[in-house]
Amino acid sequence: MVPIEDHQYMGIIRLLQHFRWIWVGMFVTDNESGEHFVQMIETLFPENGICSAFIQRISLQPNLDDLDETIIDVLLKIYKPLTNQKASACIIYGESVTITWLRTLIFLQDQENIRYWIYRKVWVTTAQIDFILTGPQKYWDLQMFEGAIAFMIHRSDIFEFGEFVQHVKPGWNKRDGFLKDFWEESFDCFLGETIPDNERCTGEEKLASLPEPLFDMRLTGHSSSIYNAIHALAHTLHAIYSSRLRHKTMVEDPDIVLQHIQPWQLHPFLQKLSFNNSEGEKVSFNEKREIGGFDIMNVVIFPNNSFHQVKIGSVVPGAVEGEEIVIDWDRIVWHRGFNEVVPISVCNEYCHPGFQKKSKEGEKFCCYDCALCPAGRIANQTDMDDCFKCPEDEYPNEIKNGCLPKLEIFLSHEEPLGWGLALVALSFSLITAWVLGLLMKHKDTPIVKANNRVLTYTLLISLLLCFLSSLLFLGQPGKLSCLLQQPAFGIIFSVAVSCVLAKTITVVVAFMATKPGSNMKKWLGRRTANCIVLSCSLGQAGICALWLGISPPFPAFDMQSLSEEIIELCNGGSVTMFYLVLSYLGFLALVCFMLAFLARKLPDTFNEAKFITFSMVVFCSVWVSFVPTYLSTKGKHMVAVEIFSILASSAGLLICIFASKVYIILLRPELNTKEQLRRWKKE
Structure with missing residues (x-):
């Protein structure tokens, strides 16, 4: 009928966890029961992040032959843990006499109660202990136990019991010496005819007039268990007798039936037991054959040294993990030495947000140092074991106790870098368009006609599109x-590089066709150049079409590259295809460069090979340096690098190939004539 002690253990653990009391002292009786309690609670402590600051065993059987020395020795052993200011929470396990013995030791150490603040503790007592006042202790100060939290077996407030106690008289049973002794001690008087009137008990004293510490008019938890046990047994015997009657026609004498019942025969009926006691509380066993729970009381001490126990919660058997206790925390009255602030019971100061625990060598895990969170991690709560990373879209603040949202960035037209590159692109686009218009205006001049006008126009249009792309x-x-x-x-x-390649091949073929007996003249003409441009361009178009079909680029967010920003970018889909496009372009440029280099000294007035050579050197240099630069940059600067490479390589082609043509057309028109061409040939 008494709740199992495992629930009390877990109730204590949850109480300590709620207030974050992780450095806890223990006073236990020096006997087998106390050792069992220590073993059980010391097993649960590490599993729940709690440590025992000390374990002080109290012997309740001092050696009478050596009483003075024993008390002095015990006082010295008890005094140090009592004055341990770090362990503000202390558990007391034992019997009611444990509290009495502890109070006696403290009284002997500080009889004037001038150092009560040294013993400022939150006492957590187990259900085996009752706060009692006996003998001279009735006059001792109780302030050290103010705010104590006591676990008690659940008790029922039975109204009939209170009425019964009010009519108790010391002369009810003269053969019962207990009632006489209790009466005399409680009312500080004596029963008997030879006692002086001023010391004699009248017998009419009322137990209800005694303060609660001396006598509680209500049933204690232990008495409530006995009360319910008697009723449970009565209900069980009644059920057994009723069952016998249903199976027999002849009515048997109840006394005869019940005399032959064995204890084990009660179990099946007890398991199905369910009834309401006189207070209306339901009494029944759960599936684990457990009944009842524990009340959690708060001890309130009054100025007149009396106290009252206020129920603030209860232990709920069978509750889900983490909800084993229900407490109205706001009703708790703390020791006045804590200044109405929730007590702290830790080995050292809590680690503030932004710091994590760092274990001390040779110390229990509850004693630790605090270390600043490493880069990229935060601790947003007090006393965290480890710092953790922010979500991908957030980053740690400066003090590493929270996360801030990352700023989404991309290369915008509105920022200086963006509009600067856009201005350069538009400027070169206009220059390219102007060059195209200039060449078309002078399309019939030798310098324009010399190297295939269609290729020249196609190259300029492709360069214009390169700048705009x-x-x-x-x-x-x-x-x-x-x-x-x-x-x-x-x-x-x-297309642009193919046009340059076609121009180079045209120069080479034209020179070879001038040699006697050469049959290369059939390869001269627009058809060959157009085939070169078309075939080379279609090869790249096929690669791009395959890219778009297999793994097309798509908008994405890069949350990892930068610590405080999210990069909005285009994910290439397939890195392999991206580098395949670059490799193909590089192959065309390399072939073009080799042919142009070999043809740079061929005798022709308007031989473009040497200009193409310079343009390919610039082009290849830009894109060779692009790859490592692109891979080493992050964020919007990656995009800026690619834009710069496009503009630089396009500008290189435009300037190296067409600067000389524009110079001759505008500034040296006398060189742009057939006579000049013939004069050079004669020479």
């Missing part, structure tokens, strides 16, 4: 812009 990389990435960026760049640049 760089604008696709600016602004917030979208589905369409991501799909167009890399394929447009790859195809347009392939």
